[in-house]
Amino acid sequence: MSEEPAANTKRMSIIVTKGTLDWAYPPFILATTAAAMGLEVSMFFTFYGLVLLRKKLDLSISTLGNAAMEMPVMGMHMRMPNIVGMLPGMDALASTMMKNLIKKKGVASIEDLREAAVESDVQMIACQMTMDLFEFRREDLIDGPELGGAATYIEMATKSDINLFI
Amino acid sequence: MTEQTLDARGLNCPLPILRAKKALKDMKSGDVLVIHATDPGAVKDFEAFCRSTGNALLDSSAANGEFQFRIRAHG
Numbered sequence: 001m002s003e004e005p006a007a008n009t010k011r012m013s014i015i016v017t018k019g020t021l022d023w024a025y026p027p028f029i030l031a032t033t034a035a036a037m038g039l040e041v042s043m044f045f046t047f048y049g050l051v052l053l054r055k056k057l058d059l060s061i062s063t064l065g066n067a068a069m070e071m072p073v074m075g076m077h078m079r080m081p082n083i084v085g086m087l088p089g090m091d092a093l094a095s096t097m098m099k100n101l102i103k104k105k106g107v108a109s110i111e112d113l114r115e116a117a118v119e120s121d122v123q124m125i126a127c128q129m130t131m132d133l134f135e136f137r138r139e140d141l142i143d144g145p146e147l148g149g150a151a152t153y154i155e156m157a158t159k160s161d162i163n164l165f166i
Numbered sequence: 167m168t169e170q171t172l173d174a175r176g177l178n179c180p181l182p183i184l185r186a187k188k189a190l191k192d193m194k195s196g197d198v199l200v201i202h203a204t205d206p207g208a209v210k211d212f213e214a215f216c217r218s219t220g221n222a223l224l225d226s227s228a229a230n231g232e233f234q235f236r237i238r239a240h241g
Contacts, residue, residue, distance in 0.1 A: 033180040036187035037218045106178040106205075116184055 011040045012162040015153065016049035021059035021098060021110065022066075024052050027166045028113035034162075035120035042160070043117070044153045045145070046127035049166075050134065053126055053141040057111055060095035071097055118144055125152055167196050174203040175232065182208045183215050186237065190221060195241025198224065203233045212237070 063085030124145035174182035
């Protein structure tokens with residue numbers, strides 16, 4: 001198969017703004033799948049999405065404000081009221097449950113999806129302003145991503161057939 | 167023409183597609199990739215994948231909770 005980007009190659013860009021375990025899935029699933037389908041893909045990591053570029057990922061989910069979140073427990077679906085979700089340890093508990101489910105159901109880890117994205121030449125841009133704002137150092141991030149700003153993204157977006165904000 | 171098999175059983179979206187793409191990349195035009203999967207979502211996804219990439223979906227079948235796809239690589 002030809003891997004050369006042709007003139008008619010479709011392009012997709014994704015702005016990644018969230019860094020919890022659950023929100024990390026949509027951008028990486030779509031980016032890797034689009035790349036597998038021959039699209040040129042760019043991801044722009046900004047605000048809380050920037051943590052997804054950290055060398056060591058330590059992602060968790062937040063139960064708070066996650067109104068429709070429920071998890072399968074012993075054949076039923078369990079919801080967590082905010083008053084319970086705010087108790088210490090609840091995020092950790094929910095994250096552990098989620099990670100167990102991910103393994104059990106054959107869902108890829110974010111680490112694996114990110115590696116697949118890098119392998120399939122998905123272009124990654126880390127937001128320079130967020131780096132400054134949250135005091136990230138370049139060496140905190142994996143190799144590969146370039147630094148850029150809003151203008152960099154807009155240029156990518158104007159050339160893209162699909163632009164997503166996640 | 168050679169035939170290659172990919173065991174994607176137990177894998178969930180998007181892994182069957184990603185693994186298939188990885189295998190197809192190293193195959194010659196006309197070679198056939200046979201994929202075994204258990205993800206029901208893969209049925210529609212392999213149709214879309216093949217339409218978009220020009221690889222030919224020769225056959226898609228289901229039996230005993232397992233799915234089999236035959237894809238002819240397009241060089």
